[in-house]
Amino acid sequence: MIKILIVDDDIGICKILQDFFEFKGYETCIASKGKEALDLAKKEKPHLVFLDIGLPDISGMEVLREIKKSDPTVKVIMITAYDEEERIKEAEKNGASDYVVKPFSLEYLNEITLRKVYKQLFEDLRTEHQELTNTYGQIVFTLARTLEEKDPYTKGHSERVSQYSLDIANELGLSENEKTIVSHAALLHNIGNMSLDDDILNKKHEFTNEEKEVVKKHCIVGYEILQILDNFQEHALIIRHHHERIDGNGYPDNKKGEEIPFLSRILTIADAYDAMTSKRPYREKISSPIEAVNELIKNKGIQFEPELVNAFINVLAKKQIIIKENIQ
The missing domain is CATH 3.40.50.2300 (Response regulator)
Known part of the structure; x- marks a missing residue:
């Protein structure tokens, strides 16, 4: 009043x-x-x-x-x-x-x-609202960077995923606004990990089934952190659904096909590729670039959008990270 x-x-x-x-x-x-x-x-x-x-x-x-x-x-x-x-x-x-x-x-x-x-x-x-929104946004990005600094095994992961996502967006000829949104969402895609205990975040062995369920909640936590911001509504949705699968067997909402936001489908591929080609606390990297690409191809139409996998393969070939002739 x-x-x-x-x-x-x-x-x-x-x-x-x-x-x-x-x-x-x-x-x-x-x-x-x-x-x-x-x-x-x-x-x-x-x-x-x-x-x-x-x-x-x-x-x-x-x-x-x-x-x-x-x-x-x-x-x-x-x-x-x-x-x-x-x-x-x-x-x-x-x-x-x-x-x-x-x-x-x-x-x-x-x-x-x-x-x-x-x-x-x-x-x-x-x-005042705009100032608070801008400040909150800056805090979120700082927290994301701080989170990765805490975890030497995932340091640089979000930056790489952001670049891969932007590369795919460029390959597809998306608008400048879409490029900005997907690259920023990729930078923040693991912001929900701040809710995880350090014991889980830095665990040097495979997760138990119970721990896997806890880790899966990071998508929802990230969504909740960002969705209160007017300028981050699309980012929040992208992050919520970046672990969904084309066949509907992903999480947290079991969305499938075109029910999954388009930019989430891009982020899913970028995130999966970097996860396969990067070291984790509980394992060495499991794939070379060409092996990771073969895994993406194997899961076309199951986990990943086929058209987007093809676009990413073109990106990696243009960057000379892979040679297309070596793809099985």
Whole structure:
């Protein structure tokens, strides 16, 4: 609820404004002196202040300066008995959002002045939300990097998967936006691993069945971390489904074929290839590049999208990582 502080040396005006705004559903408090207003502003933390310029103890202009110094986000509407251009300019310079000249109608306050203040409040909230979103996004990427720094066996894994995913997207001629999304999602695809105990994350032996079920939850945890961010909605879905299989036997939702987001299907191939060609705590790398490619081909239409496997093979051949003639 929006809270309003009303400050005027005429207590009658204070009461009229208080009754009017409380009828409209606002929470209000009133003061007839400057010091009292500053104390209330500090205690009640109002969103909006109606402030008379002429007060008996401290000038309204001084009260305005102190309120804005204490909390720059508070909106202040100055009340004056005269349409004095210089004083109005001074008030605006000190942070006043608007002014009204006595006498004024209550409906004018409601329809004109408050509408302007609402717009300012909305812009503040939108800016604050964007700053929080940007900060949260930066934190997420930092956490992903920190997670890999903790685990020497997977260090560099997300960067490689991101590059492979981007290479596939380029090979397919996807849009710049799709390329950015899939490369960023790949960087964050294991962010859900932060929920895993170090004992599991760095285990030097095969996982037990129970531990495998715990590890599988990293897709959902990653999704939950990212889906609260407006700018990461698509990334969240890609990460949730990057362990699904074309035949529907993947996890966490047993989606199959085109039910799986297209960019998730790209990430699945990039992730699987790097997993096969990289060392793990419990094993050496199990495949050379050509052996990993043969495994991808073997699982076309079962685990992997055939068209995307073909695109990735073209990528590896162009980079001279494999020679197509050696594919079985």
